[in-house]
Amino acid sequence: MRLCGWAHAVAGSSVTLRDHTGFVDVFAPDGFRDEALLPESAIEVTGTVDDAGGVVLGELRVLGPVAGGPLLDDTAPLDARLDRRHLDLRRPRNRLIFEVQTTVERAMRAWWADHDFMELHSPKFRATPNMSGRELFTVDYFDRPAYLAQSPQFSKQMAMCAGFERVFEIGPVFRANPLLTSRHDTEFVSVDVEVSWIESHEDVMALEEEWLASVVAVVATEHGDDVERVFGRRIVVPTTPFPRITMAEAQRVLAGRGFSAAGDIEAEGERLLAAHVAAEHGQELVFLTEYPAAVRPFYHRRLDDGSELTRSFDLIWNGLEVTTGAQREHRHDRLQEQAAANPARLDVIAGYLEFFRQGCPPHGGFGLGLTRMLTRLIGLDDVREATFLPRDRRRLSP
Numbered sequence: 001m002r003l004c005g006w007a008h009a010v011a012g013s014s015v016t017l018r019d020h021t022g023f024v025d026v027f028a029p030d031g032f033r034d035e036a037l038l039p040e041s042a043i044e045v046t047g048t049v050d051d052a053g054g055v056v057l058g059e060l061r062v063l064g065p066v067a068g069g070p071l072l073d074d075t076a077p078l079d080a081r082l083d084r085r086h087l088d089l090r091r092p093r094n095r096l097i098f099e100v101q102t103t104v105e106r107a108m109r110a111w112w113a114d115h116d117f118m119e120l121h122s123p124k125f126r127a128t129p130n131m132s133g134r135e136l137f138t139v140d141y142f143d144r145p146a147y148l149a150q151s152p153q154f155s156k157q158m159a160m161c162a163g164f165e166r167v168f169e170i171g172p173v174f175r176a177n178p179l180l181t182s183r184h185d186t187e188f189v190s191v192d193v194e195v196s197w198i199e200s201h202e203d204v205m206a207l208e209e210e211w212l213a214s215v216v217a218v219v220a221t222e223h224g225d226d227v228e229r230v231f232g233r234r235i236v237v238p239t240t241p242f243p244r245i246t247m248a249e250a251q252r253v254l255a256g257r258g259f260s261a262a263g264d265i266e267a268e269g270e271r272l273l274a275a276h277v278a279a280e281h282g283q284e285l286v287f288l289t290e291y292p293a294a295v296r297p298f299y300h301r302r303l304d305d306g307s308e309l310t311r312s313f314d315l316i317w318n319g320l321e322v323t324t325g326a327q328r329e330h331r332h333d334r335l336q337e338q339a340a341a342n343p344a345r346l347d348v349i350a351g352y353l354e355f356f357r358q359g360c361p362p363h364g365g366f367g368l369g370l371t372r373m374l375t376r377l378i379g380l381d382d383v384r385e386a387t388f389l390p391r392d393r394r395r396l397s398p
Contacts, residue, residue: 001049004063006090007041015060017045020095025054036065040072040090078382085389085398093230097386100223101374105170107218108191111211117166117193122155124148124172128348135175137186148174151367154352156194157299157328160363161355165196170370178393182382183267183320183372187391191373194365201301201311201327204364205287208315208323209240212285219377233379236284242315243281245273246290264295271319284376289313298338301329301364311364317376325366332356 003026005019013031017024026045037043042064047055072087073080081088088094112119126147129136137148152169159167173190193211198204219227220235228234245253247265253276254260254269265273265288277286290309293302300310315323329335335356339349374386384390389398 001047001055003045003055005043007037007039007043010037010039015043017043017055018092022092026057026060027054028057028060032060034060034062036062038066040087041066078384082384082390082395083398089388094385096223096226096230097374097378097380098388100219100227100378101370101386103219103222104215104370104374104377107215108168108170108211110218111214112166112168115166117168118159118164120152120155120159120164120167120169121171122149122152122169124174128351135177137174137176150175151190152192153299153367154355156192156365157352157360157363158355160194160196160328160330161358161360165361166194168193180393182384185371185383185387185390185392188383188387189370191368191370192365193367194363196361196363198327198362198364201289201313201325201364204325204327204366205244205289205313206241208325208366208368209238209242209285209287213238213240216377227378231379235377238283238285242285242287243277243283244287244289244313245277247288247292247309248290250288264291267319270316270321274316274319277316284318286316287313288316293338296326298341299328299335300326301334302338313366315366315368317373320372320376322372322376323366323368325364327362327364330356330360330362332360 003017003019003024005017008016008018008023010032013028015026015032015037017026026047027050037060041062044061044063045055045057047058050056070084072090074091125141126149129147130150135150138145139148151173152171156167156169169192170189172187174187177184177186193208195204195207216235217237220237224235250265250273254265254272257272257276259269259272273286273288277283289312290303291312293300293308293310296310296312300312303309303311310326312326314321329338332353336353339346339353371383371386374380375383378386380386
């Protein structure tokens with residue numbers, strides 16, 4: 001038989017070979033004579049399987065010798081490990097993260113295919129900044145500035161105006177966020193969904209919870225035992241419907257726990273709310289609904305005409321916001337009226353408003369941060385662990 005992998009450990013007359021399937025011990029009756037055989041060398045082994053399931057060596061070749069430098073240190077801080085990410089990712093623990101990610105995306109696409117969704121690839125260069133003008137990356141685009149997309153939001157809505165009805169996209173987005181925390185980065189993968197012919201944001205939440213429960217069920221089946229063994233986290237397939245709590249209700253709950261949340265709810269409030277939901281509902285996930293218009297984008301539809309609340313939601317998973325969504329305002333006159341609250345920016349969104357002049361169906365959708373979802377699903381402490389090559393304010397390589 002022939003095996004290829006890494007020399008995980010070398011001791012006396014045996015070497016432990018590691019590949020993506022696991023470990024196997026290789027025994028050399030006469031010992032090893034190749035001086036290039038060092039831990040983490042890339043090797044090829046031929047031999048026969050013995051009664052104990054090991055391999056009796058026939059021939060060993062060092063295909064990729066170790067040239068020197070520090071080797072893998074599993075106990076090093078995350079930043080140090082990220083500096084040598086090519087070695088850090090050799091750890092079976094970290095490979096498992098990206099095996100789960102692969103299964104997650106495959107399960108997402110399978111569900112969308114079963115429900116007649118169309119995949120989009122929206123541009124990442126934008127001619128205009130977003131409505132707020134904050135957290136933008138500006139780049140030279142020939143003879144004029146361009147902006148890296150913070151979201152495919154406007155493109156998704158254009159697809160609704162084009163009659164595509166059900167669309168999704170998995171792609172990178174960029175935000176010039178200076179925060180250095182376990183939940184923030186400057187480039188991440190956004191999972192976006194938009195659907196037409198809805199009655200309210202309740203339809204969007206119902207779609208997301210069905211989709212997400214289906215995805216988690218696939219991951220639990222394929223990786224549940226490994227995740228529990230490696231990360232000590234048992235993957236629980238959520239029951240539907242997920243609990244729903246309005247912002248007004250959430251503020252009362254948090255006030256009862258000694259936390260003041262005026263307007264939006266920040267990280268600590270999300271964690272306290274998650275503890276309340278776990279105690280009251282036995283659930284890891286909760287939809288936080290009906291945000292005030294003052295803290296939501298202008299294109300979110302109001303709860304009722306004249307209301308200061310919106311048909312919007314966030315999905316909180318074990319104390320971390322993983323999704324933002326809403327029913328959009330599709331009526332051109334109302335949309336223009338809501339946009340006029342910030343007249344200085346009307347020129348920026350003139351092209352966007354034009355989408356809605358020739359008829360647009362009622363629609364809504366959501367955006368989910370893939371790495372945030374993975375941290376909750378697997379039980380990680382930092383989104384950078386679930387990112388192949390992370391980017392933040394300080395890190396631009398490797």
